[in-house]
Amino acid sequence: MPEKKDDTKKKATKKETKKQPEKRQKKEKQKEERPKEEKQKEEAKEILPPLDFSSLILPFYTQALIKLGLAKDPISDTMAENLELVKRLIDLLDLLKKRTEGNLEPEEEKLLVSCIHQLRMAYMEKAKIINL
Numbered sequence: 001m002p003e004k005k006d007d008t009k010k011k012a013t014k015k016e017t018k019k020q021p022e023k024r025q026k027k028e029k030q031k032e033e034r035p036k037e038e039k040q041k042e043e044a045k046e047i048l049p050p051l052d053f054s055s056l057i058l059p060f061y062t063q064a065l066i067k068l069g070l071a072k073d074p075i076s077d078t079m080a081e082n083l084e085l086v087k088r089l090i091d092l093l094d095l096l097k098k099r100t101e102g103n104l105e106p107e108e109e110k111l112l113v114s115c116i117h118q119l120r121m122a123y124m125e126k127a128k129i130i131n132l
Helices: 002-044 054-067 083-099 106-126
Strands: none
16 A cells, blocks of 8 residues: 555646646746736826925926927827916916915025026917017
8 A cells, every 4th residue: 555655646736737837837828927917007197296385386397388389289189279278377477476476585586587488488489479
């Protein structure tokens, strides 16, 4: 009887050795697939903006640049002008400047004033109010 147990042990080890390369291949494939899945998950995640004053200004500024035709719309991948909307966005930034007057850090105020100035100059050039 002990001999039969040894035979079954030998058979089991032979089966295990046959399965080991298959298991290794599966593990390697899983490792290869993980980076792809992780990249897809990272791409699917939305980027959270930092919690600072620039996070309020930059979306308006970027949208105004797109509507001035100075940058492509990332959604439609086209260049489109809408000067009426640009004027509204500039007015919103100007309103924000007036409402936060005296409460901003020097860097925040400089950023806001700079964005408003750049957008006004680009708007006046596009609207043919001035020629630069």
